[in-house]
Amino acid sequence: MKKFLFAIAAFLPALAFAQNAQQYTVKTRLSTIKGPAKAYLVYYIGANNIIDSADVVNGEFSFEGVVMEPLTASLFIDHNNMGLKKYIDQNFTAAGPSKSVDGLGFYLEKGNTTITGKDSITSAVITGSPTNDDDKALRALVKTVVDKAKTIAGDAQKATVDQQRSAAFQNAIQARYIALQKEQKELLKNFIAKHPGSIVSLAALSNTAGPAPSAADIEPLFNQLSAEVKNSEGGMQIKAAIDRLKITDLGSTAPDFSQNDVNGLPVQLSSLRGKYVLVDFWASWCGPCRQESPNKVKLYNKYKGKNFTVLGVSLDQNKASWLAAIKSDGLAWTQISDLKGWGNLAARLYDVYSIPQSFLIDPQGKIVAKGLRGDELDQKLEELLGKI
Missing domain, CATH: 2.60.40 (Immunoglobulin-like)
Incomplete structure (x- = not known):
């Protein structure tokens, strides 16, 4: 929900236009x-x-x-x-x-x-204040998206326990969110195109990315902005973020890392080379992560015989909670964590700041998809591994 319920103008980093007091x-x-x-x-x-x-x-x-x-x-x-x-x-x-x-x-x-x-x-x-006028216009523009997101969240909260455990129900909710993300992205892209010289366009730009930001999507929008906005402090922060995203963009070689599994034994990502690997960032305390568990279990069982596996990377700090969630959700694949919470070194390496988040890596170690959930992930795996 945090991806939709934006406080567009509040508490953002300082944004710069000029160098003089x-x-x-x-x-x-x-x-x-x-x-x-x-x-x-x-x-x-x-x-x-x-x-x-x-x-x-x-x-x-x-x-x-x-x-x-x-x-x-x-x-x-x-x-x-x-x-x-x-x-x-x-x-x-x-x-x-x-x-x-x-x-x-x-x-x-x-x-x-x-x-x-x-x-x-x-x-x-x-x-x-011209800048606050632009901010008001942006808030009005996304209000319909925010209202629709609240409706979807309400429908999810009213679901029965059986529905919440159902992969089909979770996929349907996720499909509604994905459609809403696309609607929001188009609104924000249009705002940026019409306001290239407004600092508020940086706020719009930062929210076009969705849960799986891609440099290839964001950089063309950033390049539309005026030189003053791009050279502002906020603009330079976004440019730095774009450069970091290129490290894990589609087609990039997945950065290698190693963390301990549930038995305290180190597992290195590159040791799984030769398979399609879904690197899944999650945590026991993450509601949306746990709601996605039935779908991940379903897809793991569906494709595990076709050169596919999952590597769970937990952002937990409490090992007991982590292990209990693995057992409760029936997560049969390899699970690793350094138990540093949001300080998880693999999450920092992959620039993960919200979960659930995932990266699909091919047998050659290249990132071929990221941020896919529900039916979208199933469709991608079917495309790569064949229909079952």
Whole structure:
């Protein structure tokens, strides 16, 4: 679901247009706010976390400062005036902000930006900022996709236990997500084509990739952007990501790695050379991974006699949980892990930042597909190994 429920503009890395210091002013008016309150403006300049504060007087407050380039920022209102440390302790956890947080993510850029609302900054309206106008247009564009994704998620959650264990049901849900991904990608590609000079196009670009990003798909879109956007800090970050993706793009030789199996014995990917190998990144705590298990079991049993196998790479940290999931889901193929969670060295090597994720490798060690699940994976295996 995280691939669909985008917070397009909030909490992105700083994005650059110019090299010279530029003055910004943010003026805010909340017409019906009551009692003393404090406003906090939070943003990053490079690796430095900048926090500014202002008293809310009669619903009004403002911020002024200098930025070297347009960047994303967050604005929070402490309605109880409890102080920043207590406010953070009570409202923010590793999982993110609580529902009680009154906050707004927006683009901070040169010139005068006006924010107006009633008693909440979350529902306030931003005017006077071309970049935030573009962001508003992008949010409106993808709203239909987000709504459809919520519907699919709701249908999956309402499924019975038997349905959830059914490969056919999981394939049907996955097919709906795949169709929605394609719809979203076309919307985002059109936005980028119409807004090549907008920093917001970087946010659109980062979300065209889906769960299995490909340099071959992303780079042509990146090349459509203006020189200013491509040379911005965010643009350079995406260019670096594209270069990393080329290491595991289709046709590339799969990078080799070795990790221990469930018995503590090392297994090297290259030791499976000569077979089609599905390198499957997953974890016991990953709901979508576990939901895909019936389908993987089905396909493994279907094709294991035709020079095909699976190598599971777990992003678990708790070995007991990992082993219990393998047994519960009936995963009969080789399983390995370094038990470092998201720090798994193979996941870092393959630039895996979301799971489930998979790479299909041919007998010569070349990557021939990635990110395939459900019927799409079955169709690819049938194409390569023949119909059974």
